[in-house]
Amino acid sequence: MSKDIYDVIGIGIGPFNLGLAALLDEVPDVKSLFLEKKSEFNWHPGMLIDGTTLQVPFFADLVSMADVRSKYSFLNYLQEHNRLYHFYFLEKFHIPRKEYNHYCRWVSEQLEQCRFGMEVERVVPSGLGDGSQGYEITVWNDALHTAERFYTRRLVMGIGSVPAVPRHFSAHLGNSVFHSSQYLEKKEISKGARSVTVIGSGQSAAEVFLDVAKEQESHGFTLHWYTRSKGFFPMEYSKLGLEYFSPDYTDFFYSLSQEMKDSLLRDQALLYKGISAETIADIYDYLYERSIGSDYPPISMQAMTEITGIETSGSSYELRGDHLVKEESFTQETDIVILGTGYKTAIPSFLSDMKEELVCDEAGRFKITKDYRLETYLDGDNEIFIQNGEMHTHGVGAPDLGLGAHRNAVIINQLAGREVYPVRTKNVFQTFGVEKRSPVGI
Incomplete structure (x- = not known):
């Protein structure tokens, strides 16, 4: 019996993988599936306190920073819910956290490739029957109370972080x-x-x-x-400070030695760990x-x-x-x-059988390429991409919603083997490294 083979399977459906699914919905030649153990999309339900807002502008929705024309944008969500004038008169960039959650649920309900109540239990390398290599994924289907197997050429891990206690x-x-x-x-x-x-x-x-x-x-x-x-x-929120949450700073940070990266992150707590001035x-x-x-x-x-x-x-x-x-x-x-002690990255249990195939640094963290692939000892093009697990390699922007669409554009272009979504190279006014200038007169 032939296997149903996906080009990519996303594990976990938080905002980053949901954004990836939404952007891939416009790429019919990439066959995708996204699996989530929860029964429905619900973003940090324990912290949907009345009056709380996102700490990033509404443009940091699932898709807009890669494609403002997408039907899955927050502005289109407002239009579909007859809330454009309400939002227009609200005159706020930072939307209620409850509304962001409702917007994400609205997107998830439109995407057939997003399947909930599906807990990934095991991932192992596997031949796909056509001479290529990929992965076999064992999944517990909570509705049917049975295990299922799926096959894919590539993976995207978007499982997020876990509470740090x-x-x-x-x-x-x-x-x-x-x-x-x-x-x-x-x-x-x-x-x-x-x-x-x-x-x-x-x-x-x-x-x-x-x-x-x-x-x-x-x-x-x-x-x-x-x-x-x-x-x-307060968390740093000046306009030039916000430029640290840009593809430009990510590129700069990635070029540094790991020792320098770790040192910088220790000194940058108020870029991402402080309190908003409004809350204070x-x-x-x-x-x-x-x-x-x-x-x-x-x-x-x-x-x-x-x-x-x-x-x-x-x-x-x-x-x-x-x-x-x-x-x-x-x-x-x-x-x-x-x-209120924050969150930490954890190596998921479903990768237990693949520990020897994954390349880690001296601190036991994944080694990750500039384009968000885990370094592995596997042969072939069966990449594993990671979402929000790369702060130690890519910097403070890893968990930031405003960079999610950019990262997804980078991943999608690799999945499709062509430029589906343009990746801009100059997005800020400042220079993070040493600016290279041509000699005068040349």
């Missing part, structure tokens, strides 16, 4: 100690607490803190916010209103502080902390701990 909190995870990615799911538990603690310094921690603070007004618990960072600082202003304005008449709420915010341990204390917890500047230790009792 400090080791000393791992054993305590549950209803009372949880990551911010589960916040809305477990928000009600916090209302009955005597004390709630938020840990972390980024946007998620700030949004959770503000939402919990508003609940604190009605329910009376004490609220603490700790971060190791030197302060509750919202927090300050809220606390100001709460303190009118010198009626200060039982809320504390403490930077320069690392929570180094946690122990069960009856029905609550005792946190151990260190002030990193004063070098003083302290303890804090709390009922609820919310970890």
Whole structure:
């Protein structure tokens, strides 16, 4: 029996692979399939807090930065939902996070090549029966409760990142100690607490803190916010600072040694780990209103502080902390701990049988080519592309929604063997490396 062979299969349907599927919908000679273990598209549902917005302009939708004419653009979504005038009068570049999620769901529902409830369990190299090499993918079909096999020439991994939980909190995870990615799911538990603690310094921690603070007004618990960072600082959002999230900076960064890349990333935290200035202003304005008449709420915010341990204390917890500047230790009792500690890249379990075929660096990270292919020991053109797993090789723009369409254009041009979507080479005003100039008079 002949195999049904795809040109590419995408594993995971987050915004990046969904954008790839949408752009490939206009490329009929590339046969694609996208698989996602969740039953439907839902982007960070635990953080769809009322009033929160994307931190990038709406142009960072699934397709526009590669093809503004696409029917899957955000503007076309607005037109199809009779919201163009609403958006026109809104006069905001940063759209509600809930609307971005609804837009992505709208796109996913139109793409037949996107299949949900399909969990990839195993990927192995395989002959395809036509003399070429590719991959056999074993998938659990949740609706049919059965395993299926698919065959493809190439893969695109768009599985995203996983919550980063400090080791000393791992054993305590549950209803009372949880990551911010589960916040809305477990928000009600916090209302009955005597004390709630938020840990972390980024946007998620700030949004959770503000939402919990508003609940604190009605329910009376004490609220603490700790971060190791030197302060509750804003993310870099100046116009020239934003140029670091460009194909130009990605090219510059990729040309550096790995040692220099790692050094730069350590110094660039506020390019991608800070808090939006708008959220900081919202927090300050809220606390100001709460303190009118010198009626200060039982809320504390403490930077320069690392929570180094946690122990069960009856029905609550005792946190151990260190002030990193004063070098003083302290303890804090709390009922609820919310970890706004970010996300990390993880090697997916479905690649377990292929570990020996993948090239990694000294830190155990994938080695990745400039055009987003994993380096492997395999022969042939059966590439594995990666989405949002290449910060260590390509820089701070890897998880940025605004670069997703550009990366997909690079990948699609390789899949198709021709330029389907133009990849521009000059997108910013500044020069990141040494600008090469021709001698005067030549």
